[in-house]
Amino acid sequence: MSDIETGDLEQAFLSYLRVYFKERNFEEVKQFFSRRFSVFGTGLDEVSFKLDASISLFERDISQVPDPIDYEILSMHIQKPFDNVGIVACVLNLKFYILKEEVRLNGLRYSTVWILNQNRWQMEHKHISLPTVEHGEDEAYPVKEIEERNAVLERLVNEKTEELRSLNIELNKLAVTDKLTSLYNRRVLEETIYMELERSKRYIRPFSIIMLDIDHFKEVNDTFGHLVGDKILLQFANIILENTRNTDVCGRWGGEEFLIICPETELERAMHMANKIRQVVENFIFEIIGHKTASFGVTSYKEHDSIESILERVDKALYRAKKEGRNRVIMSE
Numbered sequence: 001m002s003d004i005e006t007g008d009l010e011q012a013f014l015s016y017l018r019v020y021f022k023e024r025n026f027e028e029v030k031q032f033f034s035r036r037f038s039v040f041g042t043g044l045d046e047v048s049f050k051l052d053a054s055i056s057l058f059e060r061d062i063s064q065v066p067d068p069i070d071y072e073i074l075s076m077h078i079q080k081p082f083d084n085v086g087i088v089a090c091v092l093n094l095k096f097y098i099l100k101e102e103v104r105l106n107g108l109r110y111s112t113v114w115i116l117n118q119n120r121w122q123m124e125h126k127h128i129s130l131p132t133v134e135h136g137e138d139e140a141y142p143v144k145e146i147e148e149r150n151a152v153l154e155r156l157v158n159e160k161t162e163e164l165r166s167l168n169i170e171l172n173k174l175a176v177t178d179k180l181t182s183l184y185n186r187r188v189l190e191e192t193i194y195m196e197l198e199r200s201k202r203y204i205r206p207f208s209i210i211m212l213d214i215d216h217f218k219e220v221n222d223t224f225g226h227l228v229g230d231k232i233l234l235q236f237a238n239i240i241l242e243n244t245r246n247t248d249v250c251g252r253w254g255g256e257e258f259l260i261i262c263p264e265t266e267l268e269r270a271m272h273m274a275n276k277i278r279q280v281v282e283n284f285i286f287e288i289i290g291h292k293t294a295s296f297g298v299t300s301y302k303e304h305d306s307i308e309s310i311l312e313r314v315d316k317a318l319y320r321a322k323k324e325g326r327n328r329v330i331m332s333e
Contacts, residue, residue, distance in 0.1 A: 009086040009114060010078055012121035016112075021069040021094070026062045030055060034115055034122040069096040074107070083202075084116040084195055180230055181237035184251035189259050192249045193307050196263060200301045208270035208300040210260040211314045212240075212277070215293045215326040217256040228288050235286055236294070243277045257318075267300040267331060274298050274329045282327060293327035300333075 012032070019028045038049045039057060048054040076090040089112070094105040109129035114121045178185045184192075196207045214220075214236060221229040233256065240250050240258060249261040262270050274296040281294045297317030299310060317332035324330070 009080065009088065009121050010076075012114065013076075013078075013088045013090075013112065016123065017071065017073075021071045024062050024066050024068060026059055029058055029062070032123050034117060034124045037123055038125050040125070040127045065096055065098060067097060069094055071095075083199060086114040086116070086121065088112045088114065178252040181234055181252050183237050183240070183258070184249060186251065186253055189249065189251040189253065189261065190307065192261050193310065196261060197301065197305060197307065197310070199263075200305075201303075205264060206266050206301055208262045208265045208267055208298060209310060209314045210262065210270055210274045210277075211253065211297045211318045212258050212260070212274070212294050213296075213318055213322065214256040215295055215322070220289055220292075224288060232286050232289060232292065235284070236281070236292075239280055239284060240277065243280055244273065265300075267298065267333065270298050270300065271329060271331055278327065278329055295321040295326045296329040297321055298329060298331045 016029075016032045019025055019032070033051065033054065035051055037051050037054050039054045048057050072093040074091040074093060076088065079087040081087070090110050092105075092108045092110055094103075094108055096103055111127040111129075112123055113125040115124045116122075176184060176188045193209070199205060200207055214232070217229070217232070220232055233252075236256075237250075237252070237258070240260065244250055244260055245262075247263055249263075251259050251261075253259045260273075262273065265273075278294060278296055281292065284291070286292050295318060297314045297320070299313040299317055301310065313332040317330045321328050321330040
């Protein structure tokens with residue numbers, strides 16, 4: 001995998017094509033997949049939304065067509081919407097054999113999404129659009145008919161494609177959001193902090209973190225019950241969303257604690273945002289319980305920071321805010 005360790009997206013994609021089509025090396029192919037890799041093709045047998053299912057599909061594919069596949073790249077387009085995300089789309093001509101019968105796929109549309117993980121590009125998603133297949137002397141021959149006649153491929157997915165799409169959307173949402181507040185969950189927050197740390201180290205750019213906690217929240221649950229407590233958490237989450245920017249990443253850290261990750265944000269600007277939210281919370285009339293306050297800790301990226309060090313600083317700042325009387329913002333430089 002040394003040829004993708006450089007972090008070069010085009011090289012990673014070309015290396016993948018070589019290993020997958022020419023070498024047909026299943027173990028090497030697996031090294032290109034991210035832990036959330038999914039595949040979407042034109043038939044029900046070519047759809048998978050989980051890594052294990054995707055790996056099984058590739059293993060089946062290579063075992064049934066183990067010989068090298070000739071490929072020709074007709075066109076290729078690369079986009080990088082973010083530093084750590086890449087999109088590579090291309091059109092290919094393929095030629096291979098199934099049970100000694102020559103099969104040609106002309107104009108195969110091949111779209112892939114990649115994520116940069118620890119300086120290595122890994123494939124997050126692949127979408128294949130199959131064109132008309134030519135068989136023998138340019139005789140039209142649909143792919144599904146070849147698969148069924150020769151019993152080469154098994155049916156992997158029984159549900160309709162639209163049902164699978166809807167299920168995938170719902171599963172993805174559950175995987176990244178807090179069920180009660182619909183803010184991002186702790187896993188996404190940790191991954192975002194890691195990416196912001198890497199970006200700040202590479203480009204010497206600032207970012208800040210705000211950790212906030214509803215004051216005396218236990219009293220709400222004890223006095224009014226957990227259903228009321230859940231309503232307060234939901235209203236509190238809405239206040240956060242309404243008073244942050246689209247570029248900020250807001251999530252529930254746990255219990256009544258929330259986290260706001262602010263890219264391209266110096267400490268002073270993050271302090272201003274935290275104080276604004278504090279004032280909005282203080283003046284807001286929550287359902288049933290009336291007024292409530294919150295405490296805030298704020299810190300910014302420092303050179304050589306790790307996830308542990310930056311979270312420890314912001315946590316200590318929040319602890320000081322609560323210790324010094326609550327309903328205040330404390331920064332840790």
